[in-house]
Amino acid sequence: MPEPEPPEPYSSGGGRVPDDGGAIAATGAGGAMDLATSEGTTLEKTPGGPEGTGPAGRPRSLWSDAWRDLRRNPIFIISGLVIVFLVIISIWPSLIASGNPLSCDLAKAQEGSQPGHPFGFNGQGCDVYTRTVYGARTSVTVGVCATVGVALLGSVLGGLAGFFGGVWDAILSRITDVFFAIPVVLGGLVLLSVVTSSTVWPVIGFMVLLGWPQLSRIARGSVITAKQNDYVQAARALGASNSRMMLRHILPNAIAPVIVVATIALGTYISLEATLSYLGVGLKPPTVSWGIDISSASQYIRNAPHMLLWPAGALAITVLAFIMLGDAVRDALDPKLR
């Protein structure tokens, strides 16, 4: 800002008061200033200067504040690094694994760790390390696509139902009830057993189909909560339109639970893919997936546990990373914790 008069920051506020004689007004304003001064000084210590000299200059928006919080949160940093690493190796698996996950040598079946093959070989004689690395791509694709689909469908339907209420809300709630009644694994066994495609899309489609009611219910609930807040009423009293109330006042206050649940759900979708593949209805060879590998290794768990442990460990770390990320994001998005 161009104004070169920082020594007395309150001069403008006090200077505007026209009646210096009014004792009540003077003491009143003075008392208020004391309050604000103590707040102001504690606050001013952090920025270091009035105008954005430091990176922590001034709060801009909810999201930039959340980002500033996240950068200082070790849980976010660790889970974020794990996820970045997973994303990178799922895009370019050859960066860290030079072999071919589909070239196997039956003569080496079930052999343990040896030079060049740190994780050993699986029942078909394929390199477990290469397959674990390549399996990340499937898991991340399934997790991310299913989550995006579920979050979009669920929050749009749930949010509109929560905002408008009435008949649409009732219809949507009954539909979600129906979907909640379908057991995931049983539904997967029935629906996916008829699918012959070996791509990831039927599995993703199935997850979106069964997953959206969960998010729609959360979105509906948090929109209803946000809608009842006084500030939505206040915004209405100051002339805000429906769309403005929805986008600016309700959405930012209702979106946090959706993001958190979606991030946590991402982990569960990855493990659901493994579950379905384990049961033989999810992905099918030659797709490389942790679920398939866990499934085929489980028969040999007594003789060759390494075949199971590596893909299962990778799965566990991935799921954990996404759940921790969801937790950190939730904390950062809650302004009251700041």
Add this chain to the structure above:
Amino acid sequence: MLLEVRDLHVEFRTRDGIANAVNGVSYTVDEGETLAVLGESGSGKSVTAQAIMGILDIPPGKITGGEILFQGTDLLKLKEDGRRKIRGAKMAMIFQDALSSLNPVLSVGAQIGELFTVHKGMSRKDAKAKAVELMDRVRIPAAKERVGQYPHQFSGGMRQRIMIAMALALEPDLIIADEPTTALDVTVQAQVMELLAELQRELRMGLILITHDLGVVADVADKIAVMYAGRIVETAPVHEIYKAPAHPYTKGLLESIPRLDQKGQELYAIKGLPPNLMHIPPGCAFNPRCPMAQDVCRADVPPLFEVSPTRRSACYFWKETLDG
């Protein structure tokens, strides 16, 4: 006449039946005038205000009769679109609890500035400058530094000042303040009321002050409307009502204010409870609690009697009340 409410009726349809929240309320507010609407919880004072603002939840609420004339036009005949243009620009509202009335995820500057971007189509930068100006005007110290802060970073009194700044932003002709100081402690209450009264004088706005605090009213209001069970029981210029109330309910309210010269004595309280709005007693709604009630009070709803040209009382025995 800035605002004229005529025979307004509002009811709420609930599962247990129909609650008659407002049963024929009429009052007027002139430019630059302050009307204090007084009453217990559930007397219909806030519902009337919400009906004027057009922010009543419909359903369950329903306006079943009456007119709300604002600068000559009947608001109840306007479409939602037309009413939205009036809200914020020509009439604004200040709510009781400033913390919950401010959006926690937006900075106060963004919330004040929003009014200018929405109603006046200003750029964000100009709107922010306006926000600083307004925060200055409601005497928030270091406005320029604090414009980017969030509601929870302000004290209660400061938050209410921000609400006032938002309500005043577009210099409306009418402000409705719904218990603006109830959530504040006593010293801050006085400051906020002082500020509100001063800005109102400066901008010559009409002000409807809804409160149940008689102390707040005495200093700022020009006239008072006392409400009970959805009806106005007494209207009068402010000093006259303090001198001699013309309705037993008003009298009861005034006698239940703690006073220094009564230290150590038992505080007067009006006996009984406000009526259930689903079963308002026949006749005068106050009759079961009224020390002066006669048969006529139980039979017929009293009309507003003219006590003086500026004064009305809905009591058959207003003369006796006035003298006693």
